[in-house]
Amino acid sequence: MDKALNINKINSNFYSWRVADARVVGGKNTNNGWNFSFQQGHHHQLSDMRINLNLTNANILGIDKTITSNTRQYDLKLKGSLGNGYKEYKSYGSDQIEDKIAKRNWGTEFDQFLAYLKAPETTDMGSPIDPAKPTLEYIFNVRLQSEGNIKTAFQNLFCDKCNEPTVTTKTLSPQGVKVFEAIWGNAGLRSNIFGTITIEADAKDEFLDLIKSTSNNKVYGFIKSR
């Protein structure tokens, strides 16, 4: 039988990994105090795992797998009855959401986003076959920003002029093209989003249509704020 999540053990391991990570990755930023931002991120992820996901040990395939090889990867990967999806936690304030995502200056974290989209385990961006088993979720801290604002920032990342209602000519941004190509190259995700479309130019037009509305869960549903 599954044991309940040993939250103290997870907390202890997780915190030591995070601190090690912080020393390596964020240690240079001592003036602003990495302790606070890492603790905030740590608290956000832990409370979501405990309260919202109600995880047991049987549902966790891995957490922050990367300290030994010193390359950052995913935050959380599930297994078992909750599916085998990825969870990525972002404790961004509104400034970071605007500066990094909306202004398309997301750096290596954009590469991370592309890596998630290319992973064969990712087969949806918000409308999974089984609603209980999303394969990718980006979970933002609800205390710092609302879901609607984050989706608008992502829309700006993907698309030129999409959130300007008076402009009729809307096109994919260079980042939007990379996102489209990542989806197109991932058979499972491609079929979830584009169905039977097999002609790339048609799919690209379809993608532009899909991202025009931030309420479209097929492409924006993976963005959560809680």
Place this chain on the structure above:
Amino acid sequence: MFKINFSLNNIYRFQAKNSCLVYVKKIDKRNLFIDNKLLAEDIGTFIFDGKNIVYDNQKPDILIYDLLNKKMELLLPEYRLGEILFSNYRTHVGNRINQIRETVFYDYKERKAIFINSPLPTHEVNGNLLFEQPTNTTLKSINLETGTYNWEVDLSVYISSVLGVFGNQLWIYTGTDELMSLALDTGQVLQRIRSNDLHPAVSNANLVANAVHFEAIHGRVTFLKDRDYLEFDLATCQVIRQKSFDTGNPYTDWAFSVSSLDDDYCYFVGNQGRDAGFAQWVGVLNRKTLEVEWSEHLGKQNQRDFWALTKAPISDGNKLYIHDSEGTLHIFEKEENA
């Protein structure tokens, strides 16, 4: 067993068949190569059946290159090419007239359209076409000779994967982790095997493409996912072979991502030890002994953060091809003394 021979960068797509490597290299434009020789510049996409390369350019026109006779021909002017190749030289093509999209299911050997602007077939099974409805719970079969529907069935569960035909039954895998068989001539559901009854390893697995393999000739379904290998016989509904790679030692466990297989081996990408996340290892599993006979770590310490192996390795002749998330194609060659 294998040693790295060479690698190619900026590869957008590739296919390897009959000891021939066809690939698209993308820097600014997408250029098409056969065995490292440039065939065409600035193309859209291509399909390769082992004898012909069909591709489209930016005009758009669709062209066909006959590999044996080294002959190029214009196949369809003003059409774009779809990427799925059905059996018997069939594919989707499409064009646009005054913003109206026209899609055609096209036979490029006979050079004729089969269906125009019908729902597009998703599979071809024994000369009949299957359509999945947009809801993905309904399956329709159409007879290619007569153009009439054989049957239509709403399964009420999502169709995760249409596997193929064995024993006059069409086998599918559902989003609720069931293996299901339908009568080929009527679509009637004949068998439903819950994955829990198969083996706990495949239940709740959220199966992804290229982690479940169907071998029509042997009547077998093989799963290689997470930490488990499982081979299931469709005729007897029995598990033939299975092995868990969960050793209890987290530093030696294998975690499998996606794979391809032949009669003797599974070629997989995955991870060993704690790195259960994005795959960084490539390996070969012997299907008789269920031992990993060869493996190599392709990730490097100083590599960019989010590098991963995201596609199943392709084995062709004595070569093994692995395409990574950054677009590098790693080509391994079988060692002669192996």
